Amino acid sequence: xxxxxxxxxxxxxxxxxxxxxxxxxxxxxxxxxxxxxxxxxxxxxxxxxxxxxxxxxxxxxxxxxxxxxxxxxxxxxxxxxxxxxxxxxxxxxxxxxxxxxxx
Numbered sequence: 285x286x287x288x289x290x291x292x293x294x295x296x297x298x299x300x301x302x303x304x305x306x307x308x309x310x311x312x313x314x315x316x317x318x319x320x321x322x323x324x325x326x327x328x329x330x331x332x333x334x335x336x337x338x339x340x341x342x343x344x345x346x347x348x349x350x351x352x353x354x355x356x357x358x359x360x361x362x363x364x365x366x367x368x369x370x371x372x373x374x375x376x377x378x379x380x381x382x383x384x385x386x387x
Contacts (some may be wrong), residue, residue, distance in 0.1 A: 323347055338382075 289305035322327040326347055327335050335343055353362060 289298070319351070326350075342381075 285296065285299045286304055287296075289303055293303070323344075326379070327333070327343065333341070337341045356362070
């Protein structure tokens with residue numbers, strides 16, 4: 285695993301670990317860092333840090349849905365498309381969602 289110089293990564297155990305500290309150099313993965321930063325900000329802002337690990341896949345699906353449509357020329361259709369999907373897809377009762385996350 286290769287990480288930047290963030291001290292929090294020092295606690296990772298059981299993986300080969302190489303720290304790469306970039307001082308004054310260009311960031312080799314600027315888009316990856318930008319997306320990770322946006323995801324963290326979205327989780328903290330929208331969900332105020334109350335994110336369940338069991339439901340993480342659903343949070344990531346929603347983030348991906350919004351991220352992929354962030355520059356859409358027809359953002360006004362976002363709610364319309366979401367409503368279309370809700371009508372087409374079978375309902376998923378909460379108990380069924382909970383069962384699939386614990387299995």
